[in-house]
Amino acid sequence: MNILDTGDIHIHWREDGDPAGAPVVFANSLGTDLRMWDMLIPLLPQSLRLIRYDKRGHGLTSCPPGPYSMGALIRDAEKLIEALGVKDCVFVGLSIGGLIAQGLAVKRLDLVRAMVLSNTAAKIGTRQMWEDRIGAIRANGIEAIADGIMERWFARPFRATPEMQGYRNMLTRQPVEGYTGCAAAIAGTDFITPTSGLTLPTLAIAGSEDGATPPDLVRETADLVKGARFHLIRGAGHLPPIEKPEEYAKVLTEFLASIGHG
Known part of the structure; x- marks a missing residue:
C-alpha cells in the first residue's frame, strides 16, 4: 500500500507497469476508488508507468470535512505527481477526474503533456442538481440513490x-462526507472558458449509454480544445x-502511440 502525506491529507496511490516508463496518471469518477481501472490496466502496454490514486474522500485516501473545492482536488493531484517525480504525464480523467484533468492542464502544463477526457x-x-443530490444523501445515505446511479x-x-x-x-x-464533498466541488466548477484556451493533445471518450455525461456533452467539451x-x-x-476495457485500452494505446508517449 502506497500512502503520500501531502501535509493536509494522506493520498492512497498505486503504480503498475515500468517505473522508468512514460507516465500515465488516472483519476476516477465520483463514488469509485482506484479499483475502477482494474480491468483496464493489464490491457495497456506494461512499458508505461501507470499511476492511479484515490481522490480525497474516496477509497483509502483521507476524508476531511467537506465541502471540497475543485482547486483542492487539483492540488492533490499536483502534489502526488510532483512527489512521484513525474513530468509530462498523460492525465486520464473520468467524470470528476476529467474536471481535475482540465484544471491541472490549465494550471501546470509542465506536468501534463496530453489529456484524456473520459465521460466528462x-x-x-x-x-441545483448537485445540491439536491447532496441533500438526498445527507438525509438518507448513498444507498437511497444507488440504483439510479x-x-x-x-x-x-x-x-x-x-x-x-x-x-x-x-x-x-x-464515505458520505467524501461523496458529498466532491459533489460540491463539481457543483461549483465551470471550466468552459479556461478549457477553451487549451491546445495540448486531447482525446475525449464517451459511452453511448452514459446517463451522467451523454455523448453530445462530451463532444461539446472536446470541441473546446x-x-x-x-x-x-x-x-x-x-x-x-x-464495461468495455478492451476497446478502451485499444483507443487509449493508439492515442498514446500517436503522440509518441512511450
Whole structure:
C-alpha cells in the first residue's frame, strides 16, 4: 500500500507497469476508488508507468470535512505527481477526474503533456442538481440513490451481471462526507472558458449509454480544445473502462502511440 502525506491529507496511490516508463496518471469518477481501472490496466502496454490514486474522500485516501473545492482536488493531484517525480504525464480523467484533468492542464502544463477526457465535460450538471443530490444523501445515505446511479453508470446488459453488485457496493461504501464533498466541488466548477484556451493533445471518450455525461456533452467539451479527438464507445455507460476495457485500452494505446508517449 502506497500512502503520500501531502501535509493536509494522506493520498492512497498505486503504480503498475515500468517505473522508468512514460507516465500515465488516472483519476476516477465520483463514488469509485482506484479499483475502477482494474480491468483496464493489464490491457495497456506494461512499458508505461501507470499511476492511479484515490481522490480525497474516496477509497483509502483521507476524508476531511467537506465541502471540497475543485482547486483542492487539483492540488492533490499536483502534489502526488510532483512527489512521484513525474513530468509530462498523460492525465486520464473520468467524470470528476476529467474536471481535475482540465484544471491541472490549465494550471501546470509542465506536468501534463496530453489529456484524456473520459465521460466528462467542462461543466457537469447544474448547481441545483448537485445540491439536491447532496441533500438526498445527507438525509438518507448513498444507498437511497444507488440504483439510479447504476442506471447512469452502466448499460442494461452489465446491470444484469453479478459484477455490477460489486461496483454498487463500492459506491455505497464510500464515505458520505467524501461523496458529498466532491459533489460540491463539481457543483461549483465551470471550466468552459479556461478549457477553451487549451491546445495540448486531447482525446475525449464517451459511452453511448452514459446517463451522467451523454455523448453530445462530451463532444461539446472536446470541441473546446483545438485538435481534440473524439471516440464513442457503443454499448457502454458512464464507466467504459469497466464495461468495455478492451476497446478502451485499444483507443487509449493508439492515442498514446500517436503522440509518441512511450
